[in-house]
Amino acid sequence: MAEKFKLDSVSDDDLLRRLSEILKESRRVEVDLIAHIGEVDRRRLYAIEASVSMFSYCTERLHLSEHEAFLRIAVARAARKHPVLLSMLEDGRLHLSAIAKLAPVLTESNRDELLTQAEHKTKKKILELVAKVAPKPDVAATMRKLPTRREPQKTATPTQLPPDEVAMPNATLDAVATCKAAVVEPLSPSRYGVHFTASAELHEKLERLSDLMPGADLASVIEAAVTLKLERLEAKRFGKAKKPRKSLDEADTSPGSRYISAPVKRFVYERDGGQCTYVGKDGRRCTARRDLEYHHHDPHGRGGDRSADNISLRCTTHNQLQAERDFGEGVMDQYRRSGESVSEPSPVYYVPADGCCDLLGLDQVGLAQERLCLAEAPATATSG
Numbered sequence: 001m002a003e004k005f006k007l008d009s010v011s012d013d014d015l016l017r018r019l020s021e022i023l024k025e026s027r028r029v030e031v032d033l034i035a036h037i038g039e040v041d042r043r044r045l046y047a048i049e050a051s052v053s054m055f056s057y058c059t060e061r062l063h064l065s066e067h068e069a070f071l072r073i074a075v076a077r078a079a080r081k082h083p084v085l086l087s088m089l090e091d092g093r094l095h096l097s098a099i100a101k102l103a104p105v106l107t108e109s110n111r112d113e114l115l116t117q118a119e120h121k122t123k124k125k126i127l128e129l130v131a132k133v134a135p136k137p138d139v140a141a142t143m144r145k146l147p148t149r150r151e152p153q154k155t156a157t158p159t160q161l162p163p164d165e166v167a168m169p170n171a172t173l174d175a176v177a178t179c180k181a182a183v184v185e186p187l188s189p190s191r192y193g194v195h196f197t198a199s200a201e202l203h204e205k206l207e208r209l210s211d212l213m214p215g216a217d218l219a220s221v222i223e224a225a226v227t228l229k230l231e232r233l234e235a236k237r238f239g240k241a242k243k244p245r246k247s248l249d250e251a252d253t254s255p256g257s258r259y260i261s262a263p264v265k266r267f268v269y270e271r272d273g274g275q276c277t278y279v280g281k282d283g284r285r286c287t288a289r290r291d292l293e294y295h296h297h298d299p300h301g302r303g304g305d306r307s308a309d310n311i312s313l314r315c316t317t318h319n320q321l322q323a324e325r326d327f328g329e330g331v332m333d334q335y336r337r338s339g340e341s342v343s344e345p346s347p348v349y350y351v352p353a354d355g356c357c358d359l360l361g362l363d364q365v366g367l368a369q370e371r372l373c374l375a376e377a378p379a380t381a382t383s384g
């Protein structure tokens, strides 16, 4: 059995092809599973099997996790009203989370348009769509002190959920409430609710800043601080400036130094649309807009210059991939083992695709050193 999972000898192309085939098959099986869950639910067979609800049956008898059970029951019930959801799930146009989020706002009249807009969207984009269809009012800006240590509360067990209710158990919701990772929730088009846990230091700084900005609400105070930090970091990393001192024509692009001038950074960032420029074999461009680095097509270590023509934006992953292609994996491994850091830590302000946002370390973001291009690393290592 273990032999089946030994993939070391499978070629790259075969591995990708097999992965795609397995995914297709798993989606077909997923739809079949949901159809069966839906039918058992409709017939209330869980009751005959001594479970109080379909959720209990899924978690206690089928041993699905709470989240797995919640998603599949929600999708099965939504598909009863809108059967098209299952075919969209099967061909990959919608994922389980998308359907579960869309289900409460989906009607026969908005179905066609909404589902078309939702195709291949991330959960974050789906939440924005939902907020557009069913906008919520703004939340009041509040700061409140949390208990130093919160004891686990007594919660309803899944078996206590009413048969027709598909809800995450309270324990899970409680974990969300005390989770230090923040939440960004789209409320309506262009409005977001942001909840996060702040350190005592950040709380104190917010109060000091509020004192200096009389009349400004909490959101305006945070926005002012974030805007300032953003301008400083973008000026440092991408040469952005309200009043640029030099034009591209005046920039020094000679190959002698690895320093990339602000006009070149600015031009390259704008030209590349603030996005990694790596293009895969199938013509798809990498979508990364964070952890971007300036990549030299003709490496600095081989005499490449610092002109905009020789430089483009790459994410860390693709800058590294290119470096391995240029210099070989062995050389790069050796370089990494030498312990030399070639890039600053990832930005602390982080909004991952699932909608969480961590502002905890915002004030710790320093004006770190400009990233060094990985492609230049071997030259640095050997010359040093």
Ligand SMILES: [Zn+2]
Pocket: 276, 277, 278, 286, 287, 288, 314, 315, 316, 317, 318
């Ligand atoms: Zn990339």
